[in-house]
Amino acid sequence: MSADRSTDRRGGDRDPRRDALRDAKGRQRGAARSRGDVHRSAQAPGERRRRTDPARTAAYDVLRQVDGSDAYANLVLPPLLRERRISGRDAAFATELAYGTLRLRGRYDAVLARCVSRPLDQLDPEVLDVLRLGTHQLLGMRVPSHAAVSETVALARDRVGAGPAQMVNAVLRAVGRTTLDDWLARLTDEAPDAVTGLATTRSHPVWITRALREALAGQGRGPDEIGDLLDADNSAPRVTLVVRPGLAGSDELHDEARDADVRLEAGRWAPTARVLAGGSDPAALPAVADARAGVQDEGSQLVTLALASAPLEGPDSRWLDLCAGPGGKAALLAALAAGRGATLVANEVQPHRARLVERALRAVPAGVVERVRTGDGRELGAEEPGAYDRVLVDAPCTGLGALRRRPESRWRRTPADLGALTVLQRELLASALDAVRPGGVVAYVTCSPHLAETRLVVDDVLRRRDDAERFDARAALREVLVPGAEIDLGAPDGGAHGLDVQLWPHVHGTDAMHLTLLRRAR
Template identity: 85%
Template sequence: MSEDRRDERRNPRGRQRGAARSRGQGHRSAQAPSERRRRTDPARTAAYDVLREVDTSDAYANLVLPPLLRERGLSGRDAGFATELAYGTLRLRGRYDAILARCVSRPLDRLDPEVLDVLRLGAHQLLGMRVPAHAAVSETVALCRDRVGAGPAQMVNAVLRAVGRRPLDEWLDELRADAPDAVTALAQVGSHPVWVTRALREALHGAGRDVGETADLLDADNTPPRVTLVARPGLVDADALTDGAGDDVHVEAGRWAPTARVLVAGTDPADLPAVADGRAGVQDEGSQLVTLALAAAPLDGRDARWLDLCAGPGGKAALLAALAARRDARLVANELQPHRARLVRQGLRAVPDGVVEQVRTGDGRELGTEEPGAYDRVLVDAPCTGLGALRRRPESRWRRTPADLGVLTRLQGELLHSALDAVRPGGVVAYVTCSPHLAETRLVVDDVLRRRDDVTRLDARAAVRDVLVPGAQIDLGPDDGGAGGLDVQLWPHVHGTDAMHLTLLRRG
């Protein structure tokens, strides 16, 4: 019997949608217990429930999974298995969909979302984890029976057996051979949307790098990042970051930033007293570098009042505040959303009194008009597509569309204009995005500068090199002699950081 015929025999209630179904509150098959496999294990169930929550509520897996594991009492190996299964499936969804499409005789978008998520979980166990094929198939079929129904379970069994007949390398060779062009081949094998793959390829070229690095960049996006901590200067010494945390907690020095320490796997950052009380925090090393570079950039005149224009959720604001405290400067943190402003206040809790002048809630686009020339240093950490942090939020690549760029780039330009109005003559503005997309980086800056004659581009590369760990040699790409040779673009596959962009500007 074909997969389609088996699928058509499923209970009609299997087409229901909703979060209640995703938590296992949907129908159960009337199949006799002797004919039905036992319920699947809690780790696989947790991974499935995370995928359904991500799909039905636009939630982020890194916010859904930890409390779910605690709620269900999963720890150790079970928690590790559920984490790898959920995150790995989300990261490699595009690759697995391309393979599954060759094993299902109907378009994947005609399958129920619940069934498709079960198939993706099974494919990851077969092709991306060290799970024996018989266990991957039987446990995934049991998961389908438990969470979806007996009818689809028969189709799931047939499809996963077809997937498991060939090793991953053979499947990837087939994807490359059948792709209509090189970008599509990269996208399917590297599990990114085609438009994102093309944009990353163009960004590498725009930064003067070899477009042959695209595959390495996609692979880096599919590699789980290690947890990096920031030791906020003056609040905690980086070498004392683990004090009071127990003998089994270890960190390693960061590669670039003197404030960075990498947490050895298996430790919850919240277990460190310095993190719990706000003297330290979780922050990507690239994020630390661009913040340190703003504070190190040369300016003319006073250096007493700093602004974080888009401060939520507060990591860069907390590092800026710690740096400001050491120079007797004050920080104003602005955030549009009240709930994100609360996160900023929480992140600033360990900063000495008097350093944080205000955490204000308001539209950053208006601040330049409200307080013209009032600040010496301004950070514009602009809202963006987040294509530079796909290794941390794998589901983002499947949510973003090219249509998002028009809205975001317009907002980014307006925020940068406001920041340049808010900084005084001789002051410095840092334009930062967690995206390497040319439309969100160099093109935004170039467009703003075309409409102003009072701004000079500074050497952001020199500023970053000035704040590196002593002796570190960082590859920031070729200097093309133009504006791009002054900006900084970090890369996951080169620097082990998020793909942060930094432009430094001085108002004349």
């Protein structure tokens, strides 16, 4: 052994250079501390790492507004990101964290219930939202476990305090000890029946899962597709634009996209549809900013185009959108009407939504929109009987067809909502049939596939009158598809219901839009 080395207490050689880094009590010091280049924190250990990154904070604030103010995430998050100047990868992370947590809340609550010592409804809502965000990072995102836990604990310290942060730390560590696949297997095994297991693992209320399964069977599809449908509801939808005919040309929009470094792809079904690729911001396009184009689901475009192209007997000069807010379908109808020399009346019962309609219509040439009427659509048929050639009834509904876009809706809706909504839907459809002239066409549209809101509403209204009948909405929709496109609309049942159209997220990549076309006979 050389003269400058000795043996340490573990039996190895001691290096005198390391001894120089020891304090008077023999404890190892870092090099900076040995030189005196150290600054002690004024914070106690429990106060350190109190703040998390802006993206996680933004996602938390969105969840709190959704829960505390009944806000919609898709209306809260974009302005919040702009206000805090969160962009790029951070904005994408915040978006996935907020929306993903909302979509999969049911699954995560079931997991958390097995890791928390008391019922979840006894936790402060703020703490529960923090736990949900952390669980999504652990089980639903590609975030390393240590980062998911430490950053979420920091968020808890910042927003709910050091005490709850300790509980958050313990619970998330328990969550992370089990893989997602093992959690899903456990939740399935512990469910009282197959539908409940499916609802829990796919994060939908049981009543919605049952209703969607029945709708699949009732609309000509197999009920065994329910798993694929629920999974599609939990997938982030791509942003789709509508190019409003006569207001913006396809080449013009692509030129604007190139200048704004935005990538566009052609839609799958509608000739008016363009899909934003790579998470691009639609607001970067001048055509969107000035309403020559807009953000609109491709299914919503299809049902509007089908109404405009449906065979009509007699004149075709005056159209009505009975429930026009917030204005996407009205703007597309107005653009189509302008190309045919027709005019449009847009009716909306809520004044603030009527203002949104006016904004959506601002690029339409003067004289095409007769007026944006603020009033109850149920009264319009009596006030203007037989005054219109085409009428759109985009009826208020549960929105079960748009759960991809409004993930919080699944947790707000209850079966009790159906009673009032279906009464309203019947009254609006009856008013529309009164407002259309003999030979004219009414489109009954819902963003829900629920049978109580679709075929049962139409059946009941037609049962009470003998001056209207269904006709082939499937043929009308196929007429407006991109040339060469072949669409699977399910097996028709051979009766009147086989004339209706039902779109599906898992089949068509659209919202679950329903369309029934009716012709006023006399």
